[in-house]
Amino acid sequence: MAPIAASTDAELIVRTLERDDRRAFAELVSRHQSRVRTVLRRLTRGDLALADDLAQETFVLAWRNLRHFRFEARFSTWIYRIAFNAWQSEARKKREVLLEIDDDALPAGSQAYDELPDIASRIDLERAMSTLSDGERAAIIACYYADLSHEEASAALGMPLGTVKTHVLRAKAKLKARLAPKEK
Amino acid sequence: MTDPDKLERLLRRDARSDLADDGFTARVIAALPAREGAVHHAWLKPALVLGSAALGSALAFALAPAGVDVAQGFLALATSRALTPAALGGLVLSGALVVCAIVLALDTE
Numbered sequence: 001m002a003p004i005a006a007s008t009d010a011e012l013i014v015r016t017l018e019r020d021d022r023r024a025f026a027e028l029v030s031r032h033q034s035r036v037r038t039v040l041r042r043l044t045r046g047d048l049a050l051a052d053d054l055a056q057e058t059f060v061l062a063w064r065n066l067r068h069f070r071f072e073a074r075f076s077t078w079i080y081r082i083a084f085n086a087w088q089s090e091a092r093k094k095r096e097v098l099l100e101i102d103d104d105a106l107p108a109g110s111q112a113y114d115e116l117p118d119i120a121s122r123i124d125l126e127r128a129m130s131t132l133s134d135g136e137r138a139a140i141i142a143c144y145y146a147d148l149s150h151e152e153a154s155a156a157l158g159m160p161l162g163t164v165k166t167h168v169l170r171a172k173a174k175l176k177a178r179l180a181p182k183e184k
Numbered sequence: 185m186t187d188p189d190k191l192e193r194l195l196r197r198d199a200r201s202d203l204a205d206d207g208f209t210a211r212v213i214a215a216l217p218a219r220e221g222a223v224h225h226a227w228l229k230p231a232l233v234l235g236s237a238a239l240g241s242a243l244a245f246a247l248a249p250a251g252v253d254v255a256q257g258f259l260a261l262a263t264s265r266a267l268t269p270a271a272l273g274g275l276v277l278s279g280a281l282v283v284c285a286i287v288l289a290l291d292t293e
Contacts, residue, residue: 025213026209026210026212026213029209029212030205030209033203033208033209034202034203035199037203038198038201038203052208055208056215059212060212060216063216064217121194122198125194125198140195144192144195144196144199145195145198147199172191175195176191
């Protein structure tokens, strides 16, 4: 059998299931933690502690339900779905999830990111993202950060396909406006 | 923003940003519960189901009040002399029991 580090995700899953191998699962977590935590950080509007708690919950749920993974989709797609569900459950608990509410009132503009160093443009992007409604933010994160298709995002978020497409378009328009250079 | 691709590039670049593990994986592994019905004990369930079915069939056969008739029925069936109602009933019940046991044994959920 291939060494853990050289194994594919599918091989690691099989190894985890067949041998109850926590080292194999640890490799899966290690491979995907960065993207999952980034997705959750964006979803929670930069609440790092909450995002990491939800990320941990996501991987524990994945461990519990790993035998239900069907190998028809990528492991990353499956784990993002769990992450979105964890975020939505948490948000419902806090009564913060307002997926259908738009937030058209954008804060004051920011500098153009084109000329800014990478870290600054990311901060600008993070701020711009936090001005989106929950639905818009979830849709754009699903499609661009989790790399889901519109159909997959629709299933993962429990939103109609048309709503996902609308949210993505509106979110992109808002982000472009928010990140556009200030005009005098 | 004049270039519509710039936003997409920025989003994708942000998505690919590499977060240091900082002990996250270790915390997840420490939080994992013991797996119920781990696969290395996967033989246990089918063995219990099929064993119970076999034991139940044997006990039913041995202790049934009409055991003699059923036994005679099976004997007649085995020797192709006659298919008595008792033998037929026993055969159907045994078959159903075995099918149920196999279905339960194969059910991994």
